[in-house]
Amino acid sequence: xxxxxxxxxxxxxxxxxxxxxxxxxxxxxxxxxxxxxxxxxxxxxxxxxxxxxxxxxxxxxxxxxxxxxxxxxxxxxxxxxxxxxxxxxxxxxxxxxxxxxxxxxxxxxxxxxxxxxxxxxxxxxxxxxxxxxxxxxxxxxxxxxxxxxxxxxxxxxxxxxxxxxxxxxxxxxxxxxxxxxxxxxxxxxxxxxxxxxxxxxxxxxxxxxxxxxxxxxxxxxxxxxxxxxxxxxxxxxxxxxxxxxxxxxxxxxxxxxxxx
Numbered sequence: 001x002x003x004x005x006x007x008x009x010x011x012x013x014x015x016x017x018x019x020x021x022x023x024x025x026x027x028x029x030x031x032x033x034x035x036x037x038x039x040x041x042x043x044x045x046x047x048x049x050x051x052x053x054x055x056x057x058x059x060x061x062x063x064x065x066x067x068x069x070x071x072x073x074x075x076x077x078x079x080x081x082x083x084x085x086x087x088x089x090x091x092x093x094x095x096x097x098x099x100x101x102x103x104x105x106x107x108x109x110x111x112x113x114x115x116x117x118x119x120x121x122x123x124x125x126x127x128x129x130x131x132x133x134x135x136x137x138x139x140x141x142x143x144x145x146x147x148x149x150x151x152x153x154x155x156x157x158x159x160x161x162x163x164x165x166x167x168x169x170x171x172x173x174x175x176x177x178x179x180x181x182x183x184x185x186x187x188x189x190x191x192x193x194x195x196x197x198x199x200x201x202x203x204x205x206x207x208x209x210x211x212x213x214x215x216x217x218x219x220x221x222x223x224x225x226x227x228x229x230x231x232x233x234x235x236x237x238x239x240x241x242x243x244x245x246x247x248x249x250x251x252x253x254x255x256x257x258x259x260x
Contacts, residue, residue, distance in 0.1 A: 007040075007052045009086075010214070012061060014039060015075040016083045017246050039252055042207055089127045089226035092140050097228035101167055102143045104128065105135045106159035115153065122149055127225040129179035137167070137179060139228055176231040185224060189237045192216055196244050200251050210252050217245050 040049065053073070056062045063076040075083070084091055104123065108116040126145065128136040143161050150156050167175060176182065195216070199209050224238055232238075 007048075008056065008061070010039065011052070011056065012075060012079050012083055013218070014249055015062065015073070015079065017242070018249055039210070039249070040207070087221055089140070089224070090221070092127075093226035093228060095228065097139050097230050098141065099165060100139075100141075101164050102128075102138045102140065102146070103131075103135065103162045103164060103167075104137075104146055104159060105162075106155070107134060108155070108158045112158075115155065119149075119153070119155065119159070122146075127227075129176075129225060131167075131175075131179050138225075139176075139231060173231055173233075176227055177233075180225050180227065182233070185220075186233075186237050188220055188223070189241045192220060193237070193241055193244050196248050199248065205251065210248070213248060217241070217248075 053062070056079075057064070057073075059078075060076050061079040061082065062073050064071055065074055066072075106116070106119065108119070123136045123146075126138065126142055127140060128138045128142075131137050143163055147161050150159050150161070166172075169175075170178070192213075196213055198204055199213050220238075220241065226238075229236070
């Protein structure tokens with residue numbers, strides 16, 4: 001487990017969800033290390049923790065701030081950009097929807113099937129949903145991004161991007177529910193929340209269970225299109241899962257442990 005552990009990614013992600021309260025650096029270093037131990041593999045060394053935090057400060061991915069007279073570590077602007085790059089759709093969800101759909105339709109010959117596959121992968125990464133075969137849609141303002149991708153990959157003769165105020169046949173919410181299979185995503189989030197609540201029971205807290213829960217949550221973040229809130233059901237469970245993940249992190253921080 002420790003072999004595949006990426007300290008930087010998990011540290012930045014944890015800071016992104018927990019915010020300024022995350023690491024009070026006025027605590028003696030041994031207490032900081034013990035507090036961190038719950039988020040680290042059992043064989044992780046204190047010297048590695050100190051060295052990695054120093055490296056992140058040096059590369060300006062995290063920064064020291066003073067809050068209420070006390071110094072803390074928090075995610076820097078550069079660190080936020082890294083998280084935004086890896087989970088680019090999260091920030092888009094908080095923007096009010098402008099009411100327009102971005103539509104891409106393509107007809108790429110079979111001899112270019114690899115290029116077609118790469119286009120489909122790019123669309124899925126950007127959160128587009130497949131409305132019909134060879135037709136993808138998104139409520140996010142990504143038309144220029146897709147047009148640039150088409151031009152740079154010499155696909156302008158095989159695909160086009162359009163913007164429409166309304167796609168007739170279904171209400172916008174009903175269309176989103178169907179295209180992005182939100183029912184299935186909802187079920188996955190519900191299952192994850194159930195598992196997280198089991199984990200937060202004291203007898204189930206250990207690093208192995210935490211890591212499984214964390215990996216499962218990151219997987220869901222990558223599957224979630226993070227649609228504008230006006231297209232989601234009321235009391236969308238994905239928002240509840242994000243709050244639950246914060247509780248999981250805090251629980252595991254309090255859990256602590258001993259580092260070598």
